[in-house]
Amino acid sequence: EAQVTQNPRYLITVTGKKLTVTCSQNMNHEYMSWYRQDPGLGLRQIYYSMNVEVTDKGDVPEGYKVSRKEKRNFPLILESPSPNQTSLYFCASSLWGGGMGTDTEAFFGQGTRLTVV
Amino acid sequence: AQSVTQPDIHITVSEGASLELRCNYSYGATPYLFWYVQSPGQGLQLLLKYFSGDTLVQGIKGFEAEFKRSQSSFNLRKPSVHWSDAAEYFCAVGGATNKLIFGTGTLLAVQP
Numbered sequence: 347e348a349q350v351t352q353n354p355r356y357l358i359t360v361t362g363k364k365l366t367v368t369c370s371q372n373m374n375h376e377y378m379s380w381y382r383q384d385p386g387l388g389l390r391q392i393y394y395s396m397n398v399e400v401t402d403k404g405d406v407p408e409g410y411k412v413s414r415k416e417k418r419n420f421p422l423i424l425e426s427p428s429p430n431q432t433s434l435y436f437c438a439s440s441l442w443g444g445g446m447g448t449d450t451e452a453f454f455g456q457g458t459r460l461t462v463v
Numbered sequence: 464a465q466s467v468t469q470p471d472i473h474i475t476v477s478e479g480a481s482l483e484l485r486c487n488y489s490y491g492a493t494p495y496l497f498w499y500v501q502s503p504g505q506g507l508q509l510l511l512k513y514f515s516g517d518t519l520v521q522g523i524k525g526f527e528a529e530f531k532r533s534q535s536s537f538n539l540r541k542p543s544v545h546w547s548d549a550a551e552y553f554c555a556v557g558g559a560t561n562k563l564i565f566g567t568g569t570l571l572a573v574q575p
Contacts, residue, residue, distance in 0.1 A: 350506075379562065388467075388553060388565040389507075404562060436506060438563075452563060454499075454506040 348373045352437050352455035359427055359462055367422045367458050369437030375453075377440045378420040379404070380412065382433040383457075389436065395420055427462040434459050465490050467556050469566035476544050477574045484539040484569050486554030496537040497555040497563065498528055507553065513537065524548070549573045 350371045359365055371378065379394040381404075391404030395414040409431055411423040420439075424431060437455040468487045476482050488494055495514050499507040511522025518530040528539045537554060551570045555563040 381565075386472075386567055388567040389563075390565075391562045394562060438507075451509055451512070454508075456504075456506040 348453065350437055350439050350453050350455040352435075352458050354458060355456065356459050357461070359460070361428055361462055362426050365424050365427060365460075367424075367435060367437075367460070369420045369422065369455060370418050371420075371437075371439040371453065372418065373439060373441070373453065374417065375439035375441050376417070378414065379438045379452075380410070380420070380422050381436045381438065382406065383436060384433050392422070392435075424460075427460075429462045432460060432462050465556065465564050467554050467564055467566035469552075469554055469569050471569045472567070473570045473572070475572040475574060478546050479543050482539075482541045482544045482548070482571070484552050484554075484571070486537045486539065486566060487535050488537065488554070488556045489535065490556050490558060490564075492558050495557040496528075496530060497557065498522065498526070498537075498539050499553045499555060499565075500524075500550050501553065501568075502550045510539070510552075544571075544573055546573045546575065 353368045376397050380392040381389040383389045390406050392410050393404050393412040395401045401412050435458045438452045440452040441450045466489045497512045498510040500510050501507050510526050511520050513520050513530045521527050526541050530537050551568045553568050554566040557563045
């Protein structure tokens with residue numbers, strides 16, 4: 347079954363404690379992206395990757411890091427989480443390196459609800 | 464600037480009634496338009512998409528949307544709503560920007 351898998355689904359952590367949210371896709375997609383969803387703001391892109399070792403900032407990259415060492419995995423790293431990073435996070439992937447939001451479908455993971463206290 | 468506006472934050476309809484969710488976009492190039500649905504505790508599922516051609520597109524679960532270039536709109540419709548349609552709906556636009564730009568969402572409640 348084609349899917350994007352995020353882990354963990356729920357996470358409560360304390361300010362400053364480094365954490366990683368994993369994302370894996372089994373569709374051999376080139377393009378992967380992270381979004382955060384906040385009430386009244388919709389989904390905003392954090393980082394994206396057009397292929398292995400190619401990553402770039404989205405609209406709200408501050409406080410986040412990513413890496414793309416393998417095609418299937420795209421972890422999101424919070425080196426020193428702060429309460430304003432409390433949010434619902436989604437990983438997404440799509441086939442073409444030409445970008446998400448073109449004539450290919452984007453597949454989303456089920457989300458990771460992060461609370462930073 | 465590229466943007467998507469969903470003017471209705473929350474809508475309540477009765478089961479069996481028709482539904483229209485509004486979406487307006489601002490995009491400098493030819494837009495690729497999408498509607499996604501998010502059920503509670505779930506990820507986003509693609510309902511339908513428009514790239515070109517016929518401006519009335521059919522999607523899953525009985526939904527359809529009409530692209531109106533003159534109005535910069537891509538409204539989502541369903542002739543008869545079911546209780547299972549209660550969810551949050553997001554309109555999004557894409558194209559050459561390497562990302563989907565989402566609206567703020569419309570939360571749909573369905574009354575029995």
